Amino acid sequence: MAVPDAKWEEAMALLQQFERQVIAPVYFNWNFITNQLGISKPTLWRNKAFEREFQRVKDIVRNYKSGAKSFDQLGALAKNHAHGKDEKIRRLKEQVEDLTRQLARERERLIYAALIARRRNIDPAEFMQNTPVIRVSKTKDKVTNIEKSRR
Structure with missing residues (x-):
């Protein structure tokens, strides 16, 4: 059972x-x-x-x-608190390692894509300039704040 x-x-x-x-x-x-x-x-x-x-x-x-010892509540709380911080640090380190691996993989993919683009006579820099993400960020820069225009 x-x-x-x-x-x-x-x-x-x-x-x-x-x-x-x-x-x-x-x-x-x-x-x-x-x-x-x-x-x-x-x-x-x-x-x-x-x-x-x-x-x-x-x-x-x-x-x-x-009778040699009794439960130390303050010590247990401090130990538990420290253990919680250690656990959080461990999880964050694992997350950093995972994100580092993902970043390396994406960089490798980008380098490979640029290599293929050059083989087909496409300039990778020109392709990167026309991406939707970059276009959106450029339009955000052109928007003026209302507070600035009132002065």
Whole structure:
């Protein structure tokens, strides 16, 4: 039987509740977790992401039980905020790489088009001067602002 993604999200949320001390550390055991989720221990243990998160939270909860540590909300918020910025930076770097590849591909296409145009005795510069985009930008430059003409 396959476990739906919503159940895995619920399982991760339950572990986060233990990490943030929303649920008391004394309840951190397999009976409680399997009763809350309705998923067996072997099924949970097959998911490697859940297993890693469980091991990490288990160490944290062990420290909570011994009294050595408690949940630092400000530290967690700062860490989460920094992680969000890091994630945004990573996504933007990927986007820059993708756009750079697209630009290189389009430049190559333009060079090839200019080469073909020259073979057929067409001046590429003349063709570029008559494009609709350039014509539109020239007409925009000729429009005067109403504020300037009133003075």
